[in-house]
Amino acid sequence: METIYRHIERIPESKHPSLQGYNAADELLLEIIPDLTDSISIYNDQFGFLSTNLAHMQPNVVCDLKSQASAITKNCELNRGFGLASPPLFLLDQTEFKTSVALLKIPKSLAMFEKYLEHIHQHLEDDGIVYAGFMTRYFSQGLLMSAGRYFEEIAQTKAQKKARILILKKKKTTIPVHNWETISYENHHLRQHQGVFSSKKIDKATLFLLDNLNQLIPEKHSNVIDLGCGNGVIASVANDLVKIDEIHLIDDSQLAIDSAKQNFDTNAKFHHAYTLDMFEEESIDWVITNPPFHFEHTIDTSIAKSLFDQAHRVLKPGAVLTIVANANLGYEPTLKQMFSEMIVHNSTSQFNIFQCIK
Numbered sequence: 001m002e003t004i005y006r007h008i009e010r011i012p013e014s015k016h017p018s019l020q021g022y023n024a025a026d027e028l029l030l031e032i033i034p035d036l037t038d039s040i041s042i043y044n045d046q047f048g049f050l051s052t053n054l055a056h057m058q059p060n061v062v063c064d065l066k067s068q069a070s071a072i073t074k075n076c077e078l079n080r081g082f083g084l085a086s087p088p089l090f091l092l093d094q095t096e097f098k099t100s101v102a103l104l105k106i107p108k109s110l111a112m113f114e115k116y117l118e119h120i121h122q123h124l125e126d127d128g129i130v131y132a133g134f135m136t137r138y139f140s141q142g143l144l145m146s147a148g149r150y151f152e153e154i155a156q157t158k159a160q161k162k163a164r165i166l167i168l169k170k171k172k173t174t175i176p177v178h179n180w181e182t183i184s185y186e187n188h189h190l191r192q193h194q195g196v197f198s199s200k201k202i203d204k205a206t207l208f209l210l211d212n213l214n215q216l217i218p219e220k221h222s223n224v225i226d227l228g229c230g231n232g233v234i235a236s237v238a239n240d241l242v243k244i245d246e247i248h249l250i251d252d253s254q255l256a257i258d259s260a261k262q263n264f265d266t267n268a269k270f271h272h273a274y275t276l277d278m279f280e281e282e283s284i285d286w287v288i289t290n291p292p293f294h295f296e297h298t299i300d301t302s303i304a305k306s307l308f309d310q311a312h313r314v315l316k317p318g319a320v321l322t323i324v325a326n327a328n329l330g331y332e333p334t335l336k337q338m339f340s341e342m343i344v345h346n347s348t349s350q351f352n353i354f355q356c357i358k
């Protein structure tokens with residue numbers, strides 16, 4: 001085995017003390033690769049530990065998040081002084097390739113696990129093999145059930161440093177067909193890919209926000225951002241309540257952006273992105289968000305706080321950031337410090353709606 005590159009930076013950066021760029025499941029995946037592997041692909045490499053360490057094998061790297069793609073590229077270059085032979089692909093890209101070994105870091109969401117398995121099934125050689133790594137505390141029978149929909153043979157390694165690997169062989173001839181899901185709010189019927197946030201029904205926090213949205217519209221609202229848009233439900237309802245000249249839908253997930261595109265036909269712009277860097281300072285009238293507060297299995301509010309800071313930068317003076325958030329996340333001091341005024345518009349025991357004025 002060559003040197004193991006362990007300097008893996010996270011993108012977006014996290015201030016959470018226990019979040020490092022890789023874990024024992026990644027290390028186990030790196031150890032298990034057979035010596036005679038002619039083609040390898042890497043799925044859902046969180047920040048690029050696997051891609052960095054295997055860059056010399058010219059892997060195909062497949063992910064869903066724009067931030068993941070950036071982290072993978074950056075960490076390869078930082079550690080090795082060169083990048084991947086070809087840049088990371090996204091799950092919906094149409095590129096054709098065949099692989100004899102697929103390494104998958106199992107995501108938290110079973111729906112996303114199946115999305116990756118579907119892609120692997122399509123690109124794996126008939127006698128190919130899949131190694132899917134996870135931390136044992138996150139094991140569920142659902143993992144085996146999902147894997148069993150795509151592969152005939154499923155085995156597991158022994159646990160090592162609390163991580164294990166599922167070994168999948170023999171592709172099934174018939175696999176599930178993932179049709180669009182439809183999620184409804186009043187007369188809004190939104191299509192989304194499996195694996196996009198709030199599968200099957202609208203999220204409770206989003207619902208609370210939407211039920212209050214008509215009282216939250218700022219006086220100026222020609223240029224609006226739905227930040228972390230998922231299927232675009234917040235933008236869709238806002239668009240119905242008031243005339244908006246241009247509404248920007250932004251999400252780190254390509255599956256989310258592709259879903260949101262299904263649900264708009266006018267005045268919308270879509271951004272597969274994890275920052276607001278593409279907007280000029282003081283150019284936007286209203287930012288609305290149900291922000292992310294998890295990174296996979298861990299609660300991490302630093303990404304949401306960074307998005308609030310970026311929203312502040314792009315808002316015009318006097319413009320508004322509207323947030324719905326779980327009541328226990330403690331955003332109030334940060335928002336009070338960042339904005340001239342912060343009002344709790346409505347709250348329940350579970351959620352708060354904040355109206356923050358620049």
Ligand SMILES: C[S@@+](CC[C@H](N)C(=O)[O-])C[C@H]1O[C@@H](n2cnc3c(N)ncnc32)[C@H](O)[C@@H]1O
Binds near residue numbers: 012273292293
């Ligand atoms: C709580 S969900 C809300 C989704 C949707 N707005 C709704 O209410 O159903 C947060 C969304 O933010 C996205 N996300 C996570 N980090 C992001 C980032 N740095 N920039 C943009 N979107 C991000 C996630 O992919 C997810 O779709």
